[in-house]
Amino acid sequence: MEGEQFESMFDNVLDRVSGLHAVIVTDRDGVIVSKSATPQLPEATEDPAFLATFSLATEQASKLGLSGNKSAVCIYREYQVVHLNHSPLFVSLIASDEANTGLLLGVGEELAEPISKLSAVFRQRTPDFDLQ
């Protein structure tokens, strides 16, 4: 799947889910691989330091004795972020606090297959960066 096809797929997701501001795919260091966003996206969420926090958190969460961590939902005062682990890639769905969290998780499941294919390519090229 080409990069433009990913962005087109993410744009479709943005249209479908009310309150969703952005779909961002990053690597372990928070570097953006692919992104689709609305103008409502807060600038701070595009910072690699913010996006990389989940890769650290999921690595630690996977050590809690419940096998690998798949996802995390973070609720803030005005926003919510659904993080998905497809190591070596990570997907962040950034939405308003009033958005449908269950729907975001469902959409995350829908994105699992195409993202997994992209992750497989990354894994081949960077075999050391894999948290799974």
Place this chain on the structure above:
Amino acid sequence: LLYRLKGCGCLSKATIDQLPREASVGRMEKGVDGVLEGAMSLPGVQGALAADDQGLCLGAKGTAPAAASGYIAALAHRASQLEPESRFSVCVESEAMNILINADSDATVALYKIPA
């Protein structure tokens, strides 16, 4: 939750009164579980699901997949926008199953029923 089951159109008040009620402080999950279990005993009902206002699954029984809670809540939300501040029910019909959805500001209930 019981009111939402009635709103699905397949329960009378008399039937609802017969459903088990186990809600009490400290056993919230058993209360939801009991109501869904009671719904499962109704004729034709293959599955029952309850979701909160954020689309997260409160409970699912039978053929109702827990993963559908977000989609069901989203359907109910979209339907409510057609006619704000009015009560409504949504019925999704297919050859194999009818899904009856009823919601208010707090919770959404869906029943998976075999088509008559």
